[in-house]
Every structure is written in C-alpha cells, then in structure tokens.
Amino acid sequence: xxxxxxxxxxxxxxxxxxxxxxxxxxxxxxKRRLFTxxxxxxxxxxxxxxxxxxxxxxxxRITAIDISGGMLAQATRPAGNHRGRLDLAQMDAxxxxxxxxxxxxxxxxxxxxxxxxxxxxxxxxxxxxxPGGRLLAFEHVRSRLxxxxxxxxxxxxxxRRVGPDLNRDTLGxxxxxxxxxxxxxxxxxxxxxxIEAIPD
Amino acid sequence: MTRLLTLAEYGAGASIALATAIPIHALVxxxxxxxxxxxxxxxxxxxxxMLLGFxxxxxxxxxxxxxxxxxxxxYGGMLFAMRDAMQPASWTQTTVVAIVFGVLVVAGVQxxxxxxxxxxxxxxx
Numbered sequence: 001x002x003x004x005x006x007x008x009x010x011x012x013x014x015x016x017x018x019x020x021x022x023x024x025x026x027x028x029x030x031k032r033r034l035f036t037x038x039x040x041x042x043x044x045x046x047x048x049x050x051x052x053x054x055x056x057x058x059x060x061r062i063t064a065i066d067i068s069g070g071m072l073a074q075a076t077r078p079a080g081n082h083r084g085r086l087d088l089a090q091m092d093a094x095x096x097x098x099x100x101x102x103x104x105x106x107x108x109x110x111x112x113x114x115x116x117x118x119x120x121x122x123x124x125x126x127x128x129x130x131p132g133g134r135l136l137a138f139e140h141v142r143s144r145l146x147x148x149x150x151x152x153x154x155x156x157x158x159x160r161r162v163g164p165d166l167n168r169d170t171l172g173x174x175x176x177x178x179x180x181x182x183x184x185x186x187x188x189x190x191x192x193x194x195i196e197a198i199p200d
Numbered sequence: 201m202t203r204l205l206t207l208a209e210y211g212a213g214a215s216i217a218l219a220t221a222i223p224i225h226a227l228v229x230x231x232x233x234x235x236x237x238x239x240x241x242x243x244x245x246x247x248x249x250m251l252l253g254f255x256x257x258x259x260x261x262x263x264x265x266x267x268x269x270x271x272x273x274x275y276g277g278m279l280f281a282m283r284d285a286m287q288p289a290s291w292t293q294t295t296v297v298a299i300v301f302g303v304l305v306v307a308g309v310q311x312x313x314x315x316x317x318x319x320x321x322x323x324x325x
Binding site for chain 1: 201205246250254257258259260261262263264266267270271274275309312313316317
C-alpha cells in the first residue's frame with residue numbers, strides 16, 4: 001500500500017506546484033496563522049515540494065518527511081531557505097522511525113486525505129507527540145452539507161487515482177486515534193479546515 | 201488579488217455551465233425521454249466539469265472551482281437536459297440561462313462560505 005502511495009506521489013510531484021499554485025495564494029494567511037504556535041522540536045508531515053515551509057515561523061528545528069522521493073527532491077531548495085534548521089527525510093506517516101514523545105509540535109498540510117490508513121497514521125503521530133504537544137493540521141475533509149458531500153463522494157474514486165481522497169472524515173479520525181480537537185477553523189466552506197488538536 | 205479570484209470563480213462557474221449546456225442542447229431534443237435526458241445531462245455535466253475544473257482549479261483555486269463546478273455540472277446538466285427534452289430552446293436562451301445558472305450557483309456557494317467562515321470552536325464540534 002505504501003509502495004503504491006509512493007508511486008502515485010512521485011508521479012504527482014511533476015505537476016504538483018502547478019496544480020496547487022493558486023491554493024498557495026488562497027490559504028497562505030490561514031496556514032501562517034495556524035503555524036504561529038509551532039514550538040520546540042517540530043515534525044512536518046507530507047512536506048511535498050516544500051512550498052509550505054515559508055509559512056513556518058523562523059528559528060525552529062524542523063524535521064519534514066514525505067513518502068515521495070520525487071517530492072523531497074523538489075523540497076531541497078525551499079528547505080535551504082528556511083530561517084532555522086529544516087531536515088528532510090523520506091518516510092511513511094503510518095510507520096514513523098522516531099522514538100515515542102519525540103516532538104512538541106506536529107504540522108501537517110493536506111496529509112490525511114492521502115495517507116492510506118489515516119487512523120493508523122494519526123495513532124503514529126500520537127505516539128511521537130510529547131505530552132503537552134500539539135498537532136496543527138491544515139486539511140480538507142468531507143463536507144457536512146449533503147449536496148457537496150455527495151459530489152465529494154462521487155469525485156473521490158477519480159481523484160484517488162491521481163491524488164487525494166476528497167471525502168475523508170478527518171475530524172472523526174482524529175477522535176478515533178485519540179486526539180481532542182481544541183480549535184477548528186473553516187477556511188473554505190466546511191471543507192478546508194485549520195485544526196489544532198492535542199492527545200486526549 | 202482576492203477580488204480578482206472571486207471574479208474568476210464566477211467566470212469559471214459560467215464557463216462550466218456553458219460547456220455543459222452547449223453539448224446537451226446539441227444532443228437532446230424535444231420528445232426525448234425525460235429520465236434518459238436528465239441522466240445523460242448529468243453525466244455530461246460531471247465529465248465536463250472534471251475536464252475543465254482541473255486546469256481552471258490550478259489557476260483559480262482547486263476547491264473553489266471543483267465544488268461549485270460539480271454542482272453546476274451535475275444539477276445544471278440535469279436541468280438543461282430537462283429543458284431541452286421538454287421545449288424547443290434557442291441557442292441564445294441556452295447560453296444566457298447557462299451563464300445565469302453558473303453565476304447563481306457560484307454566488308450561493310460564496311454566500312454559504314461566508315456564513316461558515318468563522319472559528320468553529322472546539323472539541324470536534
């Protein structure tokens with residue numbers, strides 16, 4: 001499963017910046033606001049091509065991981081531009097190679113729409129998050145509005161072939177993985193959300 | 201930039217509606233079975249919104265184009281096909297109604313977005 005995800009995102013890495021360029025303008029302010037509270041030892045999931053590194057506060061030590069080597073190859077330059085230390089590593093979010101309670105903050109951008117088993121991935125995050133640590137997640141989720149949710153359900157079999165699922169219940173998955181949501185902000189409709197969560 | 205993107209969302213909605221209405225108008229004629237016409241219209245709308253939505257979404261905003269676009273494609277496709285199966289419509293009528301429908305759906309989605317865009321509070325509410 002991880003192998004197919006790696007292959008998919010390696011392939012997607014070629015056009016990823018083009019496909020998400022307008023999202024960077026749209027969501028930059030909300031992402032910067034969400035990541036303001038990053039502190040201590042930080043982990044970033046699904047680093048992608050690194051275009052979200054610019055929204056991180058300076059002077060942080062961050063480990064950024066991604067399942068795709070193709071994505072990470074493009075993330076090298078943005079990582080070098082971070083005003084702090086930012087290390088890149090290729091890793092599957094479902095089986096993190098870190099000891100328990102290793103990080104004080106975990107940041108994710110559009111990650112749990114793609115992780116094949118999101119609850120397993122979130123449980124891994126809970127494991128590596130130190131007591132008192134926070135998960136800051138910028139995610140798109142399934143709408144609670146019927147007509148929009150139906151369209152997300154219909155589009156997901158296609159979107160899944162080239163990128164993310166559009167209908168994940170990430171808030172429910174957070175609860176299932178043992179997180180408590182402290183803050184939930186609607187960034188676009190009730191689909192794109194900024195979420196702050198702690199281990200329950 | 202925000203205003204420009206908002207205008208572009210209306211443009212994208214109108215374009216998807218037009219791209220849906222035109223082939224339906226060419227295919228569906230009065231006397232068609234209403235159910236088949238609506239199913240065909242919906243399928244055409246869904247397919248065309250996917251085709252147009254991806255490039256437009258990259259330029260304007262993936263969700264801001266794809267979500268209203270999917271509503272326009274599916275429900276607009278049904279309505280356009282129903283109209284074309286029930287009455288003769290001119291190309292001008294087809295074009296104007298499609299643009300109006302696309303713009304109205306985008307306006308509705310933008311209004312709903314504005315109503316929702318607040319800090320939704322805690323505890324998985």
